[in-house]
Amino acid sequence: MSEKVIKESQPRVHYDCTKCLAFCCSIYERVAVTKRDITRLGKHFGVSAAEAKRRYTTDRDGERVLKRVKDVVFEETCAFLDQKTRGCTIYHGRPEVCRSYPGRSRCAYYDVLRFERTQQDDENVVPQVKIIFREDEAEA
Ligand code: SF4
Numbered sequence: 001m002s003e004k005v006i007k008e009s010q011p012r013v014h015y016d017c018t019k020c021l022a023f024c025c026s027i028y029e030r031v032a033v034t035k036r037d038i039t040r041l042g043k044h045f046g047v048s049a050a051e052a053k054r055r056y057t058t059d060r061d062g063e064r065v066l067k068r069v070k071d072v073v074f075e076e077t078c079a080f081l082d083q084k085t086r087g088c089t090i091y092h093g094r095p096e097v098c099r100s101y102p103g104r105s106r107c108a109y110y111d112v113l114r115f116e117r118t119q120q121d122d123e124n125v126v127p128q129v130k131i132i133f134r135e136d137e138a139e140a
Pocket residue numbers: 001002015016017020021022023024025101102107108109110
């Protein structure tokens with residue numbers, strides 16, 4: 001979840017969002033937003049928080065989340081992902097959860113991507129990662 005720029009002040013990390021397809025913006029069905037996130041979104045777009053909430057978020061099982069759209073790489077992705085560059089189009093207005101992700105020095109999805117591309121000796125390979133919950137599996 002990056003603007004594709006690693007700032008000097010950030011701690012050293014072992015992943016490179018500029019070389020990633022934004023698994024984090026795509027494979028999680030919910031990108032939760034708080035009131036503060038919605039206010040920030042509104043400021044970013046120059047609209048009221050109420051308008052930002054209506055335009056850019058939706059209710060998913062009682063949780064307020066960013067809207068999603070069909071994706072060219074994964075099944076769906078965040079409505080704010082640039083599907084060509086795979087970068088965030090609202091970097092300075094993005095929610096807190098995006099700012100803190102992955103919250104450690106490694107990104108597991110980046111590791112999988114690198115592993116598979118090395119394994120296949122092909123820089124075009126994209127592992128199709130999907131998160132499911134066992135309850136959903138049992139219901140299917
Ligand atoms: S999945 Fe990891 S490496 Fe890829 S964009 Fe997200 S944080 Fe960056």
